[in-house]
Amino acid sequence: MKPIYFDLDFGVTCIDTQHIRNDFVAAYLIEDNKRAAFVDTGCYLSVPMLLATLDEKNIKRENVDYIILTHIHLDHAGGAGELIKYLPNAKIIVHEYGANHLIDPSKLRSGVIKVYGELFFKQCLGDLIPVPKDKITIAKDFDNITLGERTLKFIDTPGHARHHICIWDEKSRGIFSGDTLGVSYRELDTTQGELIFPPTTPIQFDPDAWKNTLKQLMELQPKYAYLTHFNRIEFTQKSADMLIAHIDGFTNIAKQMQGHVNRHKAIKQTLLEYLLEIAKQHGVVLDETQQIKVFKGDLEICAQGLGVWLDKS
Ligand SMILES: [Zn+2]
Numbered sequence: 001m002k003p004i005y006f007d008l009d010f011g012v013t014c015i016d017t018q019h020i021r022n023d024f025v026a027a028y029l030i031e032d033n034k035r036a037a038f039v040d041t042g043c044y045l046s047v048p049m050l051l052a053t054l055d056e057k058n059i060k061r062e063n064v065d066y067i068i069l070t071h072i073h074l075d076h077a078g079g080a081g082e083l084i085k086y087l088p089n090a091k092i093i094v095h096e097y098g099a100n101h102l103i104d105p106s107k108l109r110s111g112v113i114k115v116y117g118e119l120f121f122k123q124c125l126g127d128l129i130p131v132p133k134d135k136i137t138i139a140k141d142f143d144n145i146t147l148g149e150r151t152l153k154f155i156d157t158p159g160h161a162r163h164h165i166c167i168w169d170e171k172s173r174g175i176f177s178g179d180t181l182g183v184s185y186r187e188l189d190t191t192q193g194e195l196i197f198p199p200t201t202p203i204q205f206d207p208d209a210w211k212n213t214l215k216q217l218m219e220l221q222p223k224y225a226y227l228t229h230f231n232r233i234e235f236t237q238k239s240a241d242m243l244i245a246h247i248d249g250f251t252n253i254a255k256q257m258q259g260h261v262n263r264h265k266a267i268k269q270t271l272l273e274y275l276l277e278i279a280k281q282h283g284v285v286l287d288e289t290q291q292i293k294v295f296k297g298d299l300e301i302c303a304q305g306l307g308v309w310l311d312k313s
Pocket residue numbers: 071073076160161179199201
């Protein structure tokens with residue numbers, strides 16, 4: 001498969017990992033003064049795309065210093081164990097709550113199979129390779145690393161998952177945000193800008209923590225968000241407000257459906273209606289069938305995560 005990538009400025013490349021469909025899951029490559037780092041890896045099946053991107057850009061594998069994982073959900077980190085095999089000098093940087101699941105991925109594997117099913121795991125995620133313990137570095141809140149001549153800062157960012165970090169890149173005034181600054185698909189862009197909504201994935205969705213995290217990240221006065229889903233967008237206070245409004249919108253739906261006999265189905269259906277409505281208000285011109293295709297990748301998972309949150313709260 002040929003790699004698809006987008007050259008952004010400041011030495012950042014957005015790689016389409018081609019997981020499930022195009023324009024859905026990104027990994028990023030940062031180059032600075034001949035040194036390189038990946039932020040997120042996509043899943044196991046995405047690794048050939050990451051290596052091919054290095055080849056096309058003439059970056060030596062031994063010049064990759066870091067594989068930084070925003071969190072350990074498999075569309076972000078599932079390729080880490082495989083990728084590290086090819087990068088002799090790279091360290092994997094991850095939140096302390098994620099590290100053990102990389103070293104022994106059996107729980108991660110069974111959790112994912114429980115949510116997505118065995119067939120999806122095999123066909124869409126491929127495999128999950130353990131990461132050698134000595135390759136892992138824990139990212140503590142406000143830790144810095146140097147890549148070439150730039151500084152990258154890690155920030156502990158609970159809300160989407162407790163094991164989530166964001167990476168602040170002062171050079172581009174951008175945040176490598178994993179899922180913390182929401183998901184936003186380019187197919188839904190309009191003259192009003194980007195449509196952004198929260199992936200309320202199981203099992204650690206925490207709306208209050210998420211809103212606190214957003215407040216903290218906005219204090220950095222970022223210009224860009226490097227979203228995993230999908231690509232770089234300009235991220236303003238308006239973007240943050242939209243995300244917060246939809247975190248509230250999603251949790252309100254969950255609360256309204258609390259006593260429903262088929263709660264999961266009711267949440268999923270109401271969530272779809274909500275997304276189609278906000279797309280309409282946003283002036284999205286894609287026809288409804290196409291919109292449903294775009295939302296489909298998130299709907300089931302968002303509904304499951306809201307169910308888990310209801311049961312906890
Ligand atoms: Zn996630």
